[in-house]
Amino acid sequence: MKRCMSKVGRQFCHGVKGSIELGMLVELVTQLLVGLLVLSVTLVSTASAVIPQLTELVSGDSGQEAAVELQMVEIAVAAYQADHDGNLPTVEGFPLANELDEYIPGGVAALQGTYTLDGTTGEVTQTYPELSGLLSGLTLLDGLG
16 A cells, blocks of 8 residues: 555656656556445445344344244134134134134234134234334345345
8 A cells, every 4th residue: 555655646756767657547546446346345245244133133033923923823723623613713804802812822912913814724824014113224225235
């Protein structure tokens, strides 16, 4: 770097031995711009690797919470079937509080996900809410990388 700066400083000494020419100046500027480009790509790739880990840390691993909640609802449906001669809970508006409150700790109101029930197979599917606020902003930033 020191050698580069001395070359740039000598450009103003016209006609003196060792003065820098225009071609050399263009080459130095090009090297500087390439260096800045490499640095910015490195920073973006590092950010794209760090941001998902940061969102997981801040969110408290919502993927695991969603899996536990889904399993809890599936167990509640199985318990309901066992108590009601194999009949499934009502499919429309599932899960209904009056049907599954006693099978889910905290009742249906404590669930964070949205659930649907297949009336023939009894399969429960889940839609878990997206992260909001800061986390959605971080997810958008992750998409830039």
